[in-house]
Amino acid sequence: MIREVDVAVIGSGPAGLTAAIHAHNSGARKVLLLEREEELGGILKQCIHNGFGLEQFKQDYTGPEYAERLIKELEKTGVQCFLNTLVTDLSSERVITALSPEHGALEIKAKSIVLAMGCRERTGPSIGIPGTRPAGIFTAGVAQRFVNIDGYLPGKKVVILGSGDIGLIMARRLTLEGARVIGVYEIMNYPGGLKRNIVQCLNDFDVPLHLSHTVTEIRGKERVGGVVISKVDSSLHPVQGTEKSIECDTLLLSVGLIPENELSKKAGIELSGATKGPITTETMETSVPGIFTCGNVSAVFDLVDYVAQTGAAAGTFAARYASGSLSADRRPVDIVAGENVRLLFPQRYGFQDDLVLFIRAAEPVEKPVTIEVAPPGSKINRLYARPNEMLRVKVPKEKLAEAKQPIKVSIMEK
């Protein structure tokens, strides 16, 4: 049976929930939210630490509290939710194929679609750690789920590779649960996670952070018995003779997140090599008309507030697309990375709204910087630029009326 809806949202984490609410509030009549798990909320459910919603709600929520607030808001809208429903296919004609114990094999035809599938964690093999393949190797997010949802400890003596935020959060969480976290080892010469997490999760618990270090071997046959740590040189290659053997029973990997774009690829959506997510305009519309994107499936964001902000835009414009009121009278222009910009989002400007740019610096600059958006030549000042802390700048629509192809974004020392 084919179901028809106005807006279908895939994923019910912070991005999807916000998008669904905004789609409804923007006038979409039939909004359907698809979630593969048995509850709404996505990864927020296992993020029991605080720091969520500071900007959006001016409140310091835990992940579940933040999700709860959005879910309550969603419940008021009457948006229909299919839980335990896994989307297996997506076409450029906006037909969704999904499976669910309750609804069987589903086909959904939507006037517009919002992608909110989030991201997945990079794993050990993909970054190539030699050695054995014993039990006791977890990505930080899986360990977080075991501890916070299932109530089980992944191990007792833990080495963490990578200083992404989930790894930092887990260093604190595991310490509080009585495990010994021997150290966090980061291959780059700057941390991957937010400053506040370094302070609150490592420094406050005396967990050392070793920059320019990596794991070069995993030991142990059945369960992890230890790892070998090496220093790396400026080209990130292990330095011979710096190997140090560390006894541990668990290796946690917090080595990056990858937007989950298998469905986007099936729909033929153009992806960005930098963000690994769909190329979008400020309306969050992808290269396939009527398919919008938001949150971590688009680009990995540092803060849930940023995720929600893209969700709001995607929901709003998806509703307008569904009702046929989204005009496309001007050809979008490209937004390209200039000096010291590793990635930016969105990558196009479609003259529909203010441009909110999310920018990640390529190299840290620990002094005041100017972010230049040219043309039109807007200059925005910031106190510093760090690769681990996304910069967000807003350029009003009026200023962009005369924007020419391409808009170039640069981070310059002041």
Add this chain to the structure above:
Amino acid sequence: MQGDRALAREIQGEIEKATGKQVAVSMRDGIAGLHGHLPSHQAALEAGHLAGSSDKVREVVNDIVFPGKMRFKTARKVSEELTGREFDAVIVGGGVIGLAVARELSQFNLSIALLERHNDVGMDQTTHSNAMIHPAIQAKYGTLRWEMNYKGNRMWNEAARQLDVDFKRVGTLIVAENPGEEALLPYAVSVAIKHNDPEPKLLDRAGLDRIEPGLAPNIRKGVLVWNTGIIGVFELLIAYAENALSNGVSIFLDTSVIGVQTEGFAIKAVDTTRGTVRTGLLINAAGLYADRIAEFAGDRFFTIHPRKGETIIFDKSYQPVRTVFAPVSIAAESQETRYTKGGGIIPTTDGNLQFGPTAMEVSDREDVSTTAEGCDYLFDKFAPVLERLKPGYEKPDRSKIIARFAGCRAATYKEDFIIEPSGKVRGLVHVAGIQSPGLASAPAIAERVREIIREERHPSVNDKFNPVRNRQVRFSKLGPKEQDRFIRANPRFGHIVCRCENVSEEEVVRALHGDIPARSLDGVKRRTRAGQGRCQGGFCTPRIVEIASREMNIGKEHLLKSEGKSYVLSGRTK
């Protein structure tokens, strides 16, 4: 005797010349025995290979001691539950060879037990193989390995159909990059024909485009050795085991052999970690430990030297080739350097491309660790080949590697298979030294063992033998209508627990309750593919832990990743 002594002296001299050290060499019945000390594993290996390279030496027992040499550990006895049981035949080793032999022998009216030391079948060589059914072109002509290879290769269409296992003859494609290499292609054809690979085909560009589209413009000619196959090797292991079970074979997992009892040079009983089993017929298919079993039985005439092979596997989104892809430069090289390096570009039935395996002699038979060098070697060797010869395709990228694994081949110093009744002990049959291409050879090896048993024991034929086995449904392979029907009948099919491979809860439940049930997360993974995709278990692990703990009725902290002490979780939180 005179000749033996002279040969021993000759070998001794060669070893001294190569290593600068003296070792003791004995010759008896064509078996070279090496004793003494050498300064390194490498030197001890060299001594073994030197002895093995003599045409007059039938096999080599290498007892040379070197620093770091591993000693055999004898497993601890855990119970007496098998004591008092008696079987007509006992097969030691539940790899593809032991299982194929078990199934083959179940055509007779024999009571058969198969003993496997691991908690699942095929955990050593078979699961670490590249799931390839080799053509015979690369086997050394005239050896038993070659004979089993070409005979086995021909049997897979029928075997795979009976066992309901994915099998596809993708072919090995040898392509020439320049006129010089083109001149070598007729030679490749003649080698293939000589080795009994049927009808190798010399292809022009149009022919190449049909088999392997998108080749570089400079490639004008190639040879297709079409009988190369790829097979679903995990499914195959389960299939063999299930079919053997349904034909009356008893399979005992977690059961190590710790001794063999003989009486008047005849097999009497097998001592295991679960008690003593009486039998008059012992089939030694113990793979990496076949020499240990031979020693237990009092007929040690070969030594297994483990040769590790590492493989890297790519994400399904990177599928640049359809064939086992071998440019002349690589095809020629693998002939020459097969003891040191090697490897190939090999697709799998699941769509994941492999580079591998390497070949490195190691001293530890349990060494399944991967190395930075192995991965670099494979990637740096094969990635440029694909970049050069499949220029239109996406560039090979290390970030697409989703897994790396390694396993040891159970080689003897003659580098040949040993499939024969013992010359010393009645009721003992060796199926040893089965290294690559053991998988391709498995049906032929099983048949040969069957004929040995038929001649020796004259067993009557089991009229009820049924060679057919049907696999569990693979939900992801069904069409939408069928999927809908399955979910309506059983909603657990609609609950997808592995989103990379689209594996349903019901499939996991069935894997945990099969005839050869999964007893670990890896066991579930091998049976269902849950966790074999690009996220490598990131999504499904907590879900499989949940389901397995429920279905096995054990606490999550008792669940294993593989076996032994491979606990997934260390305990409950505070």
